[in-house]
Amino acid sequence: MSAATAPTMPKMPSSETLKQAGRVGSSPTPSQLLPDATLIRWLRDMMLIREFELRTMAAYQQAKIGGFCHIYIGQEATVVGTFAAVNHDDPVVTAYRDHGHALARGMTPEACMAEMYGKLHGCAKGKGGSMHMFDRPNHLYGGHGIVGAQTALGAGLAFAARYDWEVLNKAPGAPVLDGSGHPADRPRTPAGKKVCLCYLGDGALNQGCFHESLNLAGLFGLPVIYVVENNGYSMGTSIERGTTMAHNLVLKAAGYGIEGIEIDGLDLLSLYDKFKPYADRCRENQRPGFVDLKTYRYQGHSMSDPQKYRTKEEVQKYQERDSIDRLAAVLMSPKGEPAVGGHLGRGCLSEEQFKDMQREIKEEVRLAVEFAEQSPSPEAAEELYTDVYANPQPGLSSIRDYHHGVRNSLL
Amino acid sequence: MSAATAPTMPKMPSSETLKQAGRVGSSPTPSQLLPDATLIRWLRDMMLIREFELRTMAAYQQAKIGGFCHIYIGQEATVVGTFAAVNHDDPVVTAYRDHGHALARGMTPEACMAEMYGKLHGCAKGKGGSMHMFDRPNHLYGGHGIVGAQTALGAGLAFAARYDWEVLNKAPGAPVLDGSGHPADRPRTPAGKKVCLCYLGDGALNQGCFHESLNLAGLFGLPVIYVVENNGYSMGTSIERGTTMAHNLVLKAAGYGIEGIEIDGLDLLSLYDKFKPYADRCRENQRPGFVDLKTYRYQGHSMSDPQKYRTKEEVQKYQERDSIDRLAAVLMSPKGEPAVGGHLGRGCLSEEQFKDMQREIKEEVRLAVEFAEQSPSPEAAEELYTDVYANPQPGLSSIRDYHHGVRNSLL
Amino acid sequence: MTTAPSIPTLPIIDSPIHPALTNVSLPSFVDEHELPSREGSRVIQFREALREAMSEEMRRDPRIFLMGEEVAQYNGAYKVSQGMLDEFGPQRIIDSPISENGFAGLGIGAAMYGLRPIIEFMSWSFSLVAADQILNNAPKMLYMSGGQWGCPIVFRGNNGAGGQLGSTHSWCVEALYSNVPGLKIAIPSCPYDAKGLLKTAIRDPDPVFFLESERMLGDKAHVPEEEYYIPFGRAALRREGSDCTIVSFGRPVNFCLEAAAELANEGISVDVLDMRTVRPLDSAAIVRSIQKTGRVVVVDQCWPFASVASEVITQVVEKCFDYLDHQPLRVNTDDVPTPYAKTLEQEYLPHKRKIIEAVRSAVGKA
Amino acid sequence: MTTAPSIPTLPIIDSPIHPALTNVSLPSFVDEHELPSREGSRVIQFREALREAMSEEMRRDPRIFLMGEEVAQYNGAYKVSQGMLDEFGPQRIIDSPISENGFAGLGIGAAMYGLRPIIEFMSWSFSLVAADQILNNAPKMLYMSGGQWGCPIVFRGNNGAGGQLGSTHSWCVEALYSNVPGLKIAIPSCPYDAKGLLKTAIRDPDPVFFLESERMLGDKAHVPEEEYYIPFGRAALRREGSDCTIVSFGRPVNFCLEAAAELANEGISVDVLDMRTVRPLDSAAIVRSIQKTGRVVVVDQCWPFASVASEVITQVVEKCFDYLDHQPLRVNTDDVPTPYAKTLEQEYLPHKRKIIEAVRSAVGKA
Ligand SMILES: Cc1ncc(C[n+]2csc(CCOP(=O)(O)OP(=O)(O)O)c2C)c(N)n1
Ligand SMILES: Cc1ncc(C[n+]2csc(CCOP(=O)(O)OP(=O)(O)O)c2C)c(N)n1
Ligand SMILES: [Mg+2]
């Protein structure tokens, strides 16, 4: 992948173009107000995801990882940029292409990799696998395998968050909601307004569940933002072949009274600049949102995809606009000088530092793989009949009684 | 109901208003080109439905009819006007509020009433009931009880009709499609372009199935027109309380690349004038359509609805614009003079003739009830295990073998 | 950064409540004979019993809300939730559009977040459009998340033939849904149980499918004033006898009792076991009864193939084959789509005559 | 207008083909021993057998089309339809968006109109979102319309655990769907049967659910050149023995054969019956075998509760209780959501060791 070597500097636009585009000299964008350290962390997050995915692919090819495995490379800016615009305790739910979401939300690479290895120290004790990354302490309500199904869950998370703020705040003695993973007896502090991020692929646009969810969200005023990670394909079907009005998806949201926006998902800084105020508005007004976030996946749909439906040139075209390269370039460009994408250079990252970061991440992920290798497999005697019921009772099965098993290491 | 007595003439608009509205003096509308006899038949069709429904209500109250029963009174113009714009062999499918569709398509009141009585000479031998009116010789592919489910069937009917025209016409020796009820060995004549009418209630807008169907129709170019019989309520829920963008439903269709139209469904002539060219275009271009057809039901949702969600005044307001009264007034107004709704009077129906028609219809429906009363009930021995499989085989059930029963009287 | 990864050993969970489910307070259950009396003069309808169960729990716990079609302003399509909008307000009693998959999923998401949703399906027949949410998400969330998130939710509504509603509207879903591990299914046959089971369902931290019947909503019986909870997985012996065991659940229990009364006239005395929940299934109670009678007839309002009746019979032969003096028999609805015509529908159901004939043949008096 | 209504008497339908279903030509079936040989050198994959079945029928009948996700340009997510777009063109091999409920319903509507759709679910796991269309419409249309419209359609796709796909993607739907009258379910265990059964399914005028398995698509065996159709409702005796009957269907038949080979080493000889269709179910063949062996083990890859295994055991006790020398036993998958981890998933399946243990216990050698 292109970020594995130090990025080459993309061509700079003239400062004339930039002024016309309103990027230079006008009032500062949200990202311009952020400290360098934040942007460096974003870069690191994206690089971590990419490195992690490279290792995932290698492990899959060695048959260490089974099942379906959907690689996130190319889409890193999406998740890093949108997460940056919300709080850590805002609920998040997504589809099966979820490794990036898990890592960016704060799951350790160890827990994520061990899950794919089907090991006991995986985020779901090896029961969920690549497509089902759940992380309660990090408010990640799962990757979900059924296309579109998570969109109703997203409406529900937003409903509950709003209910917490609107109803429970006023209910004397209402308990702390346990979705947060905090103990039940923590004293209740007033809940604030939250916003839920619900991700879906462009292919999920055509599931009825999504439309029912949009209508419910529009009708009830649910603070959920549907972020379409529009990578242009659902498996081998380009969006134009599967989805009507592919060139104007926000129109679909308009049909539910939701004002959607389109965002270029390959430029993290402008993504954040557009998404941040949008998310703030959804939170403030407790209204749903819809984002057509245009991105691209460099790899096949899953590990077994021969990718005959697109050309190498097409992939290359996107790789030339690689989001990691672009952000790195901005951070490494001289401070205040126009840099790629019309952003001002930050001059806060040297090539040296960048390489150190790369090395560090490589090591971190290597250790995660090692951890996954060494973590024990769940044992059938302890784990097969556990976590089926929270309240197991006799007579639930004719085969065997259910019981409580090994504690999840995240809890 | 208001049509039970001779209609009082509604107030006439001035011819000045009419000229401004472009109705008088401009080129003739589609309905103006139709012979008087056609319009008289339309009136008769609407009156038949209304009389039939009055009798249905009476029979239900006497517990002659069971189950759920949804009365069509108030919406008659919808079905008569839209059917008039298509051919008899264009497929039609609808929801459970389907008595009007059955009658307007040509089902005898006998078969329709006997079905509700659960009798053997009903259109489905008493197995379907009020919500499930099927009539193969009249190309009515059923009333359907699950809200929204028929919208996918409508896409399928349109798909098949287009396939017939596009694929089978060119396939040597392709059989005549049997949906028409014609014998299999009829020589194949080239199939023409068809258009399917698929009706749904406003409440069905919020079923995922409908959205999947719209997308499929838009994508594949299916000649199906989704006619939303927008009577403002789904049970006790007004459209605004259940549906986002209730004031601009065509926007929902736009999200699938379908250009929808709004039509006033209480004025049959202008309904036809707007719908006819629209339907022709959909047929010609083999493209889907979407019609927000604004209508109103005078009765409750079903026979057991106390209707507390609306005022008597609201119902009355609509009854004052009653579609039967309006058409009768046009037909009875002096020829060429401006009449109600800005239409030109036809002067083709005397009060005498109108009353004769009323009497005739009353008698026709009375006979239908008598027929239904006298028709035998299906017998369990012959009918319970019949029509489950077209090709019954041993081992399909542990209880009993399936078999062929009594011939459907429509076939 | 470069230290070798350390793999802690994880403790086995030993608390009775899973750590993922904080804020759960299971009611304390008493034995059947300690429950308040079934006799008394506080006679109310089945629908009122359901309403009381919901209202009592909602007063106790502000996290509970009720959502469904027409539950609020219309006061319920079948008046189960009558008056609840007035008491609890529109934020907790919520009318939904006709989007079963959407609002079932909404409930599941809300349950994960920490609320305690009650989702009403106007009829379980309409739950088929929500099958993915209720079967793929609700019962599997705890497992798929490795114990992080459960799904404390109740889905409830009318189940079974409602009276000439035709085949799309007359589903008995227990045959289909009970196959799926992770969920619980309760199916009361009388107002007393309806209340006690529904209160338990709302308290339970697992997803519960609660199956009512349009045909029973008007049934009246005494329901005591004092609070009570009926535990899941314990059958009730509705009538005692010695010649044959009848096993049933939900509405047909009432047909069984009628049949039992008639059979008594013929000198045939039967145990009538009302399972009350089909998952968990109190097979121990069935075995106990068969050890006494040696014969069993299972009465089930679903189609026969791969039904709960099939399951009961299978568990019977697995657990007390040697006590059987006669092959186990089952009475289901007829194996056809539900017909509309009254004549056909009546024959179709697992009615009294069919039950009597089955019992006669089980005891060798056919 | 005023003559009294005349009520004709209606004739009973006596033709073997229902009048609603013109244009149906059922193939003529031969007995098992008259079918072309299973031995030979034309070795192809299971997926190729499926493809041949579809292609042969599509060449014969222009009304047949194939629709599903990725079936056309991608040549099938699992390459079942490879090359079919090239041969039949985009009007008959059609890529659909991810809208299972929509395109399943589209297929049903098209079938009513007179076409012969084959609808591919990439996995039957994704059929839950289409449950309403496939369970409420396809199998009930003929009944609800009083015999006017049938629904000649085939739904097909992968069923069962595909190998570490986790619990949302590993459904075995036969336990759920077989409860519903009006549909037929075929579930082949080998390439030869896959082809012969699929051709029959496509010809059948009723809706057929055709359950394949991702884990078998690469299995290879001889499939004859000449055309053949395997009738529904006839089990195949895959192995003969005398001590115990093993009843299975679909992929687990192969586990049963492995188990049988090992049991033979222990001196236990078994009949292995491959049901091939679960609805119709060839219970006569099961009874015949049990009359010989007196013992039966049912092996089923669904969860146990109210499964096809429960149904088979129930029919066994209904039909040959007195021939049983031991209680019938069943081997299902474990009663938990399908786990992802390899260790857990392998144990979860109805694998060889479980089958061997069940047979040993049935024959009293546990
Ligand atoms: C209901 C359902 N149908 C089909 C599938 C199989 N499937 C998995 S991913 C996928 C493509 C989804 O594409 P998209 O939503 O664009 O997400 P992306 O893979 O591009 O991230 C399909 C068809 C599924 N998981 N669920
Ligand atoms: C999937 C589903 N959910 C709920 C119902 C119950 N139900 C029957 S009709 C109806 C209201 C439908 O209203 P609308 O679509 O506007 O049609 P109308 O009755 O006004 O003609 C409801 C909720 C159903 N039949 N199917
Ligand atoms: Mg995509």
Ligand SMILES: [Mg+2]
């Ligand atoms: Mg309506």
